[in-house]
Amino acid sequence: MSSFRIRSNDPIAPSVFRMEVEAPDIAKYRRAGQFVIVHPSGGRERIPLTIADADPVAGTITLVYQVVGRTTAEMALLPAGGDLGDVAGPLGKPTHVENFGTVVCVGGGIGVAPSHPIAQAMKSAGNRVISILGARTADLIIMEREMRLASDDVICVTDDGSYGRKGLVTDALKDLLDDPSAPVNLVVAIGPPVMMKAVSELTRPYGVKTFVSLNTVMIDGTGMCGGCRVTVGGKTKFVCVDGPEFDGHGVDFDGMMRRQRMYSADEKVSYQAFLKEHGCRLEERIRELKRG
Amino acid sequence: MAEKLTPRQRLAIPPVPMREQDPLERRRNIREVPFGYSPEEAMLEASRCLLCRNKPCIEGCPVAVDIPGFIDLVSQGLFNQAAELIRKTNCLPAVCGRVCPQEEQCQAVCTVAKSHKDQAMSVQIGKLERFVADWDREHPVDGDGDRAVKPTGRKVAIIGSGPGGLTAAGDLADAGHEVTIFEALHRTGGVLVYGIPEFRLPKDIVEFEVEGLVRRGVNIVTNVAIGKSKSVDDLFAEGFDAIFIATGAGLPWFKNIPGEDSLGVYSANEYLTRANLMDAYRFGDGSDTPIMRGKTVVTFGGGNVAMDAARTALRLGADESIIVYRRSLAEMPARIEEIHHAQEEGVRFELLQDAVEIVADEAGWVTGVTCQKMALGEPDRSGRPRPVPIPGSEFVMPCSVVICAIGNGANPILTEATPAIETGKWGNIVADPVTGRTSMKGVWAGGDIVRGGATVILAMGDGRRAAESINEYLRTGVW
Numbered sequence: 001m002s003s004f005r006i007r008s009n010d011p012i013a014p015s016v017f018r019m020e021v022e023a024p025d026i027a028k029y030r031r032a033g034q035f036v037i038v039h040p041s042g043g044r045e046r047i048p049l050t051i052a053d054a055d056p057v058a059g060t061i062t063l064v065y066q067v068v069g070r071t072t073a074e075m076a077l078l079p080a081g082g083d084l085g086d087v088a089g090p091l092g093k094p095t096h097v098e099n100f101g102t103v104v105c106v107g108g109g110i111g112v113a114p115s116h117p118i119a120q121a122m123k124s125a126g127n128r129v130i131s132i133l134g135a136r137t138a139d140l141i142i143m144e145r146e147m148r149l150a151s152d153d154v155i156c157v158t159d160d161g162s163y164g165r166k167g168l169v170t171d172a173l174k175d176l177l178d179d180p181s182a183p184v185n186l187v188v189a190i191g192p193p194v195m196m197k198a199v200s201e202l203t204r205p206y207g208v209k210t211f212v213s214l215n216t217v218m219i220d221g222t223g224m225c226g227g228c229r230v231t232v233g234g235k236t237k238f239v240c241v242d243g244p245e246f247d248g249h250g251v252d253f254d255g256m257m258r259r260q261r262m263y264s265a266d267e268k269v270s271y272q273a274f275l276k277e278h279g280c281r282l283e284e285r286i287r288e289l290k291r292g
Numbered sequence: 293m294a295e296k297l298t299p300r301q302r303l304a305i306p307p308v309p310m311r312e313q314d315p316l317e318r319r320r321n322i323r324e325v326p327f328g329y330s331p332e333e334a335m336l337e338a339s340r341c342l343l344c345r346n347k348p349c350i351e352g353c354p355v356a357v358d359i360p361g362f363i364d365l366v367s368q369g370l371f372n373q374a375a376e377l378i379r380k381t382n383c384l385p386a387v388c389g390r391v392c393p394q395e396e397q398c399q400a401v402c403t404v405a406k407s408h409k410d411q412a413m414s415v416q417i418g419k420l421e422r423f424v425a426d427w428d429r430e431h432p433v434d435g436d437g438d439r440a441v442k443p444t445g446r447k448v449a450i451i452g453s454g455p456g457g458l459t460a461a462g463d464l465a466d467a468g469h470e471v472t473i474f475e476a477l478h479r480t481g482g483v484l485v486y487g488i489p490e491f492r493l494p495k496d497i498v499e500f501e502v503e504g505l506v507r508r509g510v511n512i513v514t515n516v517a518i519g520k521s522k523s524v525d526d527l528f529a530e531g532f533d534a535i536f537i538a539t540g541a542g543l544p545w546f547k548n549i550p551g552e553d554s555l556g557v558y559s560a561n562e563y564l565t566r567a568n569l570m571d572a573y574r575f576g577d578g579s580d581t582p583i584m585r586g587k588t589v590v591t592f593g594g595g596n597v598a599m600d601a602a603r604t605a606l607r608l609g610a611d612e613s614i615i616v617y618r619r620s621l622a623e624m625p626a627r628i629e630e631i632h633h634a635q636e637e638g639v640r641f642e643l644l645q646d647a648v649e650i651v652a653d654e655a656g657w658v659t660g661v662t663c664q665k666m667a668l669g670e671p672d673r674s675g676r677p678r679p680v681p682i683p684g685s686e687f688v689m690p691c692s693v694v695i696c697a698i699g700n701g702a703n704p705i706l707t708e709a710t711p712a713i714e715t716g717k718w719g720n721i722v723a724d725p726v727t728g729r730t731s732m733k734g735v736w737a738g739g740d741i742v743r744g745g746a747t748v749i750l751a752m753g754d755g756r757r758a759a760e761s762i763n764e765y766l767r768t769g770v771w
């Protein structure tokens with residue numbers, strides 16, 4: 001049985017970690033837009049994480065995750081050299097990549113990580129890639145260096161103006177859409193559902209095709225359970241096999257956000273129980289950011 | 293002693309019931325319902341077999357287990373030998389003894405039942421099979437297991453670790469091939485571990501069988517979904533000489549009625565996977581997987597899956613678990629034993645009704661199901677009477693959780709990525725009914741991915757026949 005050894009696992013922003021894992025087959029076969037299901041140990045949930053980067057030569061993949069609950073908190077405590085448990089994948093349909101012309105990749109918060117391989121792929125397909133990185137505040141902007149390498153231009157936006165432009169990603173995107181000298185052919189938006197919804201609403205009147213990558217609750221990730229279902233264009237779709245990318249103009253974001261809340265109470269219970277036992281160690285890990 | 297009985301004496305012995313957990317107790321725990329036979333009970337039940345000459349039961353069994361042969365051994369107390377005899381044609385007897393629809397197969401044609409003109413009087417073949425398999429597991433005899441086989445140097449990939457894949461893997465390993473099972477989930481066993489609940493099929497039993505395969509040299513690679521993680525062509529490129537696909541029927545159907553995306557609506561696959569594979573029944577005590585524990589749970593459907601879901605709901609604490617089925621009890625496809633068990637445990641059957649809408653509150657949480665009453669009409673293509681809606685009969689059944697157990701379609705992830713494999717109208721793989729060969733050279737398929745939602749034993753039969761055909765192909769090279 002294969003084992004998924006952790007090469008490194010370090011904080012890159014408050015509560016956000018980057019993990020490099022040995023997974024030679026996944027590194028070899030993955031394509032932009034695909035994800036893995038991680039199941040760190042028996043008893044934990046199976047969670048989908050988009051592959052942020054892969055090195056087929058070294059046989060490693062990179063995962064970027066935010067500590068939001070029990071499973072991700074447990075991942076944060078795993079040491080380099082340890083074992084990530086079960087990693088299934090790559091799963092999901094790869095991003096549809098071709099030379100569209102100008103592609104704007106909008107990444108909100110941790111959503112920058114999944115945008116990264118898409119920006120890379122779009123760039124190698126000959127597109128002009130403009131990336132908009134958004135976050136609440138300066139230190140939550142992640143992977144700016146990597147995104148600069150993968151893009152022709154990068155615009156950073158923070159809610160509080162502590163870094164880059166003050167405002168929302170949609171403000172920056174609107175300026176690009178309004179610029180008659182440089183038409184935008186495709187927008188790829190990945191981030192919190194509210195952001196993806198706002199971006200889709202913004203691009204709709206411009207008639208600009210908009211892909212969004214949905215991160216719903218999943219179990220198997222192979223189409224077997226239907227727990228990941230969303231309504232797109234009035235039809236039920238399974239995010240794990242029909243997606244994760246969909247036409248943002250057809251997604252029922254309100255329905256999706258509602259379903260995301262289905263287990264919030266239970267998830268809180270699990271997380272609180274974890275914090276009670278390991279909260280100090282977790283804080284310690286998160287504080288390593290400042291020191292390192 | 294048993295052999296001295298006359299047929300008349302044998303016919304005079306009533307069927308030996310299997311002791312079970314009390315319904316009111318078991319509806320709140322996940323332990324197995326029947327306790328199993330004692331050796332004495334098994335021998336007494338075995339002595340009911342007439343050892344008749346025409347042996348219709350063997351023909352009734354999809355894998356042709358030598359039923360009178362093993363029952364005769366049981367009546368003499370030769371339990372391990374009986375197990376060995378069954379295993380010649382059925383490698384998962386502990387599973388089949390528990391989940392096969394015996395009343396439609398071997399027991400349906402039993403001469404004893406015919407003599408009594410009562411199906412319920414048949415020899416309890418399933419219970420005996422279960423006893424024998426359990427005995428053999430708990431009292432292993434030394435020496436078997438390490439049959440030395442000469443390696444052929446050929447490599448076979450099995451895709452999917454359900455009963456079809458496990459059976460083929462065992463046969464092919466015994467033939468000396470290097471066998472690797474690829475499984476998308478983190479655990480091995482397919483529906484046997486993620487679908488069928490512990491109270492009906494303890495997971496230890498499946499684990500024991502899988503460990504047996506590993507001892508016989510089978511490699512198991514979990515977490516790989518062929519068609520996504522890597523392709524069938526990648527497997528050939530990795531040096532596999534033949535591939536058997538047994539990926540099951542894992543794409544749940546919904547009813548496509550309004551309100552199905554409300555909070556608290558599950559497919560049976562999701563509900564059972566959360567409960568079984570992810571241990572949600574012990575949430576907060578070693579498991580983080582949440583599951584909605586409604587006071588009233590409504591399940592749509594009338595098959596084994598619906599019974600499993602409705603009975604699981606009781607074990608998760610539901611006060612009331614209701615099955616809504618479009619036809620009447622007589623048409624229910626579930627095993628009779630499952631229907632009985634569900635009734636005993638207090639599952640309420642609302643028959644001749646169909647859900648037309650799921651109602652939810654403003655925040656999206658399920659509050660009830662709008663049902664419509666049905667009458668039975670002319671038989672449809674399946675031969676069962678078609679349910680016909682009665683206009684104006686709609687009413688709301690209050691509940692907080694809804695489980696949709698109306699069947700599964702073929703999962704497309706493998707076939708979409710492998711256009712060389714021909715599929716039928718519903719996306720199922722087209723395979724030769726005898727050999728299991730598909731339209732792609734070197735690729736076989738069987739089980740639910742070919743048949744649609746069928747049974748454990750049919751999947752096993754497919755695995756066995758495909759293994760034979762693979763052996764022949766690897767020997768002769770002829771496709």
Ligand SMILES: Cc1cc2nc3c(=O)[nH]c(=O)nc-3n(C[C@H](O)[C@H](O)[C@H](O)COP(=O)(O)OP(=O)(O)OC[C@H]3O[C@@H](n4cnc5c(N)ncnc54)[C@H](O)[C@@H]3O)c2cc1C
Pocket residue numbers: 222390391392393451452453454455456457474475476477481482483484487488489516517518519520538539540541542564596597600627703705706738739740741745746747748749751
């Ligand atoms: C709740 C429930 C109760 C049932 N009760 C009974 C019963 O009482 N009696 C009975 O006879 N039958 C019963 N059945 C039906 C029976 O379980 C199935 O007919 C049988 O399991 C089919 O076996 P299989 O080998 O074809 O596939 P499955 O058991 O479905 O196993 C397929 C396996 O393949 C894996 N897989 C799928 N796609 C891929 C891929 N691309 N790559 C790698 N792996 C993949 C899946 O994860 C799964 O583990 C029940 C089914 C369910 C769901």
Ligand code: FES
Pocket residue numbers: 217218219220221222223224225226227228229238239240241
């Ligand atoms: S996660 Fe189960 S179907 Fe998508």
